[in-house]
Amino acid sequence: MAGVKDVARLAGVSVATVSRVLNDSAAVTGETRARVLEAVAELGYRPNAVARSLRTDTTRTIGLVIGDILNPFFTELARAVEDEARRSGYSVVIGNADERPERQDHYVRTLLEQRVDGLLLCPTAEITPLVRDVVRDGAPLVFLDRTLPGLDVPTVRADGAEAIGALVAHLRGLGRRRVAFISGPALLSTGRERTEAFRAAMRANGLEVPEEYLVAGDFRAGSGRETAARLLDLPRPPEVIFAGDNLMALGALDEIRARGLRIPADVGLASYDDVPWFAHLEPPVTAIEQPVQELGRRAVRALLDRVERRPVEPAVLAARLVVRRSCGEAPENRGDGEGSGRA
The missing domain is CATH 3.40.50.2300 (Response regulator)
Incomplete structure (x- = not known):
């Protein structure tokens, strides 16, 4: 079975470049991307995401739990998060809390069990024991749109x-x-x-x-x-x-x-x-x-800063009439x- 090194050798690029192309990063030029994809097709290469995450201790995914998927604000916000994450080489797994704390906790627990690298959360009204534990354990977490008083979590909001x-x-x-x-x-x-x-x-x-x-x-x-x-x-x-x-x-x-x-x-x-x-x-x-697009962009960047253990500054953006x-x-x-x- 062909591996990523075989793809890199056939395409004449580095393994890192192959990884960026497979993660749909915008940092790779069109010609190079085309060569890599041709090599992938010729060799029949299929990346094993589970194996890759075990080797690198990362899944290149982030979780997003929103308040209500039927609300156009959250729908647009999810799209903005997904767009920015993809530009950074990450995928997004979305959960709809439906404004219910128990559903929020279900998705938080499920996403963490799936070993997402970080979590964006539009929290419901309650500080649940699970969310408190996530904060205490230091998992990469950023609140989006809403805050929860008493928890020291970076927040991106308007x-x-x-x-x-x-x-x-x-x-x-x-x-x-x-x-x-x-x-x-x-x-x-x-x-x-x-x-x-x-x-x-x-x-x-x-x-x-x-x-x-x-x-x-x-x-x-x-x-x-x-x-x-x-x-x-x-x-x-x-x-x-x-x-x-x-x-x-x-x-x-x-x-x-x-x-x-x-x-x-x-x-x-x-x-x-x-x-x-x-x-x-x-x-x-x-x-x-x-500013929904900017909220999504800032939130992903803040979360990736947390994933990489860089300092994170909360972001408060202005709405307009x-x-x-x-x-x-x-x-x-x-x-x-x-x-x-x-x-």
Whole structure:
């Protein structure tokens, strides 16, 4: 049976170059890659990943456990992680926690048993004994998007406080003063952070937040529709509903349309997390955009730094406001078409 040295000899390259080609690294030129692949085909070489991992004590794989695969944010984030890992010669094994701690732990345990070289985790709300043990044992671990207070783990996440401030200032400039917020679960760091940022932004703009205008969802469409219904049934309903993620915004949109209400004439709508189809709705939806591609890239680099035992710096990236027409238009923009912009 042909081995990697045979492939390297036939292709006229080093064993390391053969390894980079087989791991789909972008560091190898097209001509060299072609020679290696021709040699692999001619010799019928089949790399044995298990044997290779036993020899090198590495599998060239990383694990990624995300909150909810149905959430477009996590889907795009997984793609970004996979793209960056592949460029670095790694494969990614993905687990969907479905926002449940027991499923999260199942995938963490399974991935570690499969001897992944490191683990990216979008943690659920609870610090489970398993996650605590992983941290204590020093396994290469990086938190992505979310944090768990009390655990010393490098985290790569986005900070939306400035973008939320820009959104509230935008709404105030449109004359919208009654703004309600559908938050995520308070047990999740993202749910708490967005709620605190919204309260602070409203105060900074001299706007009140009645307690009935703060309602909690679960980052899923059903809760967005249910909480929007409660808000719209209030004796003094809000002028704008701001949803704490894209799925809850979708649920709120469904409820608004089911009632025959007009956006933004009857009620405005804004979302934390932008998705491509927001720009194609009528009217297009104002949203806060997270730097998903950069989050994935930074997370993989941080994890590989941990794998290689290099210093790791936490990364906090800024989200930004994308202004469209779902909350209304400034007087100078009315009648100009879409009237979208960025802040």
